[in-house]
Amino acid sequence: MKDILEDLNKEVGVRGCAVVTRDGIVVAAHLGSGLSEEAVAAMASSIIIATEKAAEGLSLGRLQEFILSSAYGKMVFVDLERAFLVVVADMTIDLDMTLLQIAGAAHRLRNILTLNP
Amino acid sequence: MTPAFGRPGKGAHRRKLERELARDPTAGRAAELIREYVRSGETGRALEIARKAAAEFPEAEDITRLLSQAERLWRRERITHLRSTVEGKSAKAEEYAELAELLNQAGDAGAALEACMDGLAAFPKSPELHLRLGGMRMERFRESMLAKDGIAALQALEKAIEIQPSTSEAALLLGQLYLEIGCTSRARELVDKVSRLYLNDERMLKLQEALRRAEPDRCDEPERACKDVERAQCLVMDLGGEGPHGRPAPVFTSEAMAARLSKVPSFAGFRAAVLLGEEGATMASKVEKGIDAGKVAEAIGDVIEAAQSGSLRMDTGAFNEGVVKTSEGRIYLRTVPTGRFAVICGGETKSDAALDYISAVTSLGSQ
Numbered sequence: 074m075k076d077i078l079e080d081l082n083k084e085v086g087v088r089g090c091a092v093v094t095r096d097g098i099v100v101a102a103h104l105g106s107g108l109s110e111e112a113v114a115a116m117a118s119s120i121i122i123a124t125e126k127a128a129e130g131l132s133l134g135r136l137q138e139f140i141l142s143s144a145y146g147k148m149v150f151v152d153l154e155r156a157f158l159v160v161v162a163d164m165t166i167d168l169d170m171t172l173l174q175i176a177g178a179a180h181r182l183r184n185i186l187t188l189n190p
Numbered sequence: 191m192t193p194a195f196g197r198p199g200k201g202a203h204r205r206k207l208e209r210e211l212a213r214d215p216t217a218g219r220a221a222e223l224i225r226e227y228v229r230s231g232e233t234g235r236a237l238e239i240a241r242k243a244a245a246e247f248p249e250a251e252d253i254t255r256l257l258s259q260a261e262r263l264w265r266r267e268r269i270t271h272l273r274s275t276v277e278g279k280s281a282k283a284e285e286y287a288e289l290a291e292l293l294n295q296a297g298d299a300g301a302a303l304e305a306c307m308d309g310l311a312a313f314p315k316s317p318e319l320h321l322r323l324g325g326m327r328m329e330r331f332r333e334s335m336l337a338k339d340g341i342a343a344l345q346a347l348e349k350a351i352e353i354q355p356s357t358s359e360a361a362l363l364l365g366q367l368y369l370e371i372g373c374t375s376r377a378r379e380l381v382d383k384v385s386r387l388y389l390n391d392e393r394m395l396k397l398q399e400a401l402r403r404a405e406p407d408r409c410d411e412p413e414r415a416c417k418d419v420e421r422a423q424c425l426v427m428d429l430g431g432e433g434p435h436g437r438p439a440p441v442f443t444s445e446a447m448a449a450r451l452s453k454v455p456s457f458a459g460f461r462a463a464v465l466l467g468e469e470g471a472t473m474a475s476k477v478e479k480g481i482d483a484g485k486v487a488e489a490i491g492d493v494i495e496a497a498q499s500g501s502l503r504m505d506t507g508a509f510n511e512g513v514v515k516t517s518e519g520r521i522y523l524r525t526v527p528t529g530r531f532a533v534i535c536g537g538e539t540k541s542d543a544a545l546d547y548i549s550a551v552t553s554l555g556s557q
Contacts, residue, residue: 107505116500123496124514127489127521131461131481131534134517141497144420144507148500161504 074185078103081178086166088146092182093117094156095125100186108161117159121150140168151179155186201230217243217250224256233264265292276308283309283316290322294329302326320350321360328367331416340416343367358387366397371415372408377401447474447551454550459539461519462486463551466494467529490532494523520544526552 078090082103089104097118099110125136139150147168149160158179162171207223220243227236240257247253272289275281286309293302306323313319324346331339344367350360361384368377378401381394388394409415447465451474456463462477470491475483498509514521522533522544531552535544 112503116503120493120496120500123492127493128514128516128519130485130489131519131521133514133519133521133534133536136514136516138515139512141501141512142510143501144510145417146501146504146506148504148506161506163506 074101074182075103077178077181077185081160081174084166084171084174086162086164086171088161088163089113090158090160090178091117092153092156092186093121093159095121100156104161113159113161117150117157120148121157124150140172149175151175153179153183153186158182201226204230215246217247217253220247221250221252221256224253224260228256228260228263233260233267236260237264262296265296268292269296276305281312283313283319286313287316287318287322290319290326294326299326299330315353317350317354317357317360320346320353321357321363324350324360325363328363331367332370335420337413337416337420340367340371340419341413344412344416358384362388362393362397368412369397369400369404371412371419372405373410373412373415374401374404374407375410376412377404450551451476454547457535457539457543457547459519459536459543460533460547461536462534463532463547464490465526465529465531466491470495473529486532486534490521490523490530490534493521494530494532497523522548524548524552 074092078101081087081090089108091102091113092100093114095118097114099114102110104113124139128136137152141148146163147166151158160175204226207226211219211223220239224236224240237260240260243253244257269292272285275285276289286305290302290305293305303326306319309319324343327339327343327346331343347360347364350357361380365377365380381397381401385394409418451463462481464475464487465473466487467473472483472487477483497512501509510525512523519536520539524531533544533548
């Protein structure tokens, strides 16, 4: 998992990434300076819970992905079934390109989590 | 170009009018003569007379209107001429610069920028073209308040000065830009260097006066200052306060949005659209049968609150927009002045259709 996150972290604009459970437990993380595991986990848990609840309340099924854009950066949350991949990026990220890398990383992480329950 | 009433024109009638106007100048005679020259296609001469007449009869509305018409016609002809010139191989940098300036005056900022860029491709060391580019980017920055426009303006003006340190016009513009973004010390430094070239110049006097009243540096790094301006503008727009340069920020009112939501046709898979105010209250909504608007607003409000708080905690600035993909649909979230707009749609929705819908509603929403 560390290797996959480390590779993802090499993408231009990525500040850090982590695998976090719904209740905010960090399974693995590779974060750049300025990002703490605790802060990322708390932020991710709060966003995931609110979004899952909204999806359920609006009969939209299971949350798969949430791409969030802010003034100076972006965040991506991808469902790994038993946890979520969280990517924090700055403004320089080319999301069209990096989303492919994120999807690839999520696929590999999902396999690892399935094989190692 | 020295406008003069007494210069003979073509045709007996025009000559007669010229004589009469020279002998007894009135706004009516000047207007008739301008119309004659416009009719005969001599727009350069028409413009000369119109400028002179506008200076002599500043209260005459007819003259003001004719001057504006003559300017438009002359500009159009000149643009056509310059376009054909720059297509040839012998074009000069100043011709590109003039073309850019005229296109900008004609309101075609995109084409003006393109002309500048074409010119710079041919003459990368032309200070005049860098100056024009900087000036246009600066105008755009004042309108858009987007950091990228401000940074492009800084770079172009700095380049103009680097190529030709005596380019005082670029220094004046750059000084104004520094002041506007809060880099006061840099503005003072630059203005001190060029002020002697602008003795009694109104713009320089105004800038010096503004600098005397200016607050200390808000930021010493110009590029970061441009980003701060963009960020501050987002906050101002969110709060519904003043927009760029004191203009009122566009505001989405409940009534206007409700009207627009009912006018813009929905798309296949559409379930609901809601506009939430700053406090999370529903300002306007449109929902399909069987969907509870209150429930939608509550769910969306919670997501936005979490997204906003998460963005700030990760130091990525204010939340702007988001897309939630689920197994059976999507939620699109977008920040609009004074609130957040959300569209909920089912799995059969094509993302282009949803995005077109959001653009149609939100672009009409400002007033």
